[in-house]
Amino acid sequence: MITFIVRRLLTGLVLLAAITTLGFTLLYLGGGDIARKILGENADEQTVALKAQELGLDRPVFAQYGDWVVNALGGDLGASWFSGQPVAAAILSRLAVTLSLVTGAVVLIAIISVTLGVLAATKREWIDRVAQVIALLGFAIPNFLFAVALVLLFALTLGWFDPTGYVQFTTSPSGWAKTVTLPVVALALGGIAAITQQVRGSVIDALRNDYVRTLRSRGIPARRVILKHVLRNAAGPALAVLAVYFVGLMGGAVIVEQVFAIPGLGQVAVQATTQGDIPLVMGLLVATGIIVIVFNLLVDLAQGWLNPKVRLS
Template identity: 45%
Template sequence: MFLYVLRRLSTGLVLAVLVTAITFLLLSTSFNNIVRGRLGPSATPETVRAMKADLGLDRPVAVQYVDWLWHAVRGDFGVSYFTSEPVGPAIAARLGVTMSMLLVALLATIAVSITLGVLAASRGGVPDRIAQGASLFGYLVPNLLISIVLVVVLAINLELLPATGYTPLSENPGAWAASIAIPVFALMVSSVAALTAQIRGTMIDELRKDYVRTLRTRGVPSRSIVLRHALRNAAGPALTVLSFEFITMLGSALIIEKVFALPGFGSYAFEASLQGDVPIIMGISVFGVLLVVGMNLAVDLVNGWLTPKARIF
């Protein structure tokens, strides 16, 4: 198992290098525009050349990337072009906001999807129609539209939740929960739709298999058959969908955090992209890849624990 984890982490590091290399290459085509955006439209060509030399952007692209990579490996991601803030600590500080929101959204998605999917597959009828209706709603309605409706209803009309802003968990747990409630729900909707549909379909297939009929003839309680046997065997495909949904949530955080003025990883990436702040964009690329690799590794380990036949370590 240790060797398997080591191999996956090594693969993740290689992927991070490839992603950052491609990202840096694409950014290099707009270095002149980035410098002009920092200096203003009245900047002369001489001023632009001087600024590029000061930032080290006048060197060959390959040399710049290798220099950045050498510092990044040692934990130095440079400083922001616009605020002179160290990139590494700035991303780490904002990552806590995003991860707290994503973890709550993931746990809530798992709880709701398992409940709806299992009830729909094992009981049919009304629970099945509710699960299918929830899935259809999540597929058809955009997250951003749901966010706007929830803000209007819950924050503006009813004044139950704050429309924008963020309160750290360490300061006030209740205010923290209120500040992320609407963003979490907006992140959950499409993920619940996908995961519920997957669990429902896989559970229906599992409950039709011979081993389930055998367990029933032996007098095993239905609850045990559904939760201990069928659900465990159906977990593999559901976990795969969950890993994809995590990536989707991470991407959606770019917009959701900006809409709700949350000082997280996503809004930081959004602002850096608009400004062309190369050090921040590069640092975000690294952290983003590592988050995805870590999530996929966690899913594989949990899948191997739940279904021994799926173990590859």
């Protein structure tokens, strides 16, 4: 098991290195005249040149990247070129907000997808048709359009939830729930559609296996067969899809947070990318990459527990 974990961590670190290298290069090539953006259009050329020199923008891109890597390995992600705030502080202050949305979406996806997928595979009839409709809507409607529809119906029309803003859980648990429910549902729709279909197909395939017929012939209740044996075999493919979709959830959170005016990483990411704030964007890449690596490691461990053959692959 330890070897399995080490292999997965090393793979994640290689991926993180590739992402940061590519991201830094693209930001450098497409950032434009960052020094002038910082100083404003009225700054003279000499002042702009001095600012670029101060930031190290006059140096080759790989020299700049090398300095960033050395500092990042030492725990220093630098400071924002525009606000002067330390990158780590800017990210940590908003990370919990985004993670609460993404974690809530993952939990909602898991509960609804497994329940609906199993019922669609075993009961068929109208439940299967409902699952197909949800899948169609989930694949067809983008997150931001679904978010807008939720705001119009449940916040502005019915008044059940707050349309925008965010309340800390420590301030008011009920207020927090009212501000995160709609964003979480908006984020989860696509995942529910994809993973419900995966669970449904995997359960149908598992039910056709000989061992299921053998268990049923021994008089074991169908519910126990499904929960203890069928789901164990069907969970692996669903977890794999969830691991892939988790990256989409992190990206979708950026847009959903804009719709609901939630002060998460989305606002920081949009602003930093628009301005060309390289230290802040790189910090966001590192934070997002680490979160994805940890989540995928947890998924791999879950798959290894469900199927020992995975640990040997």
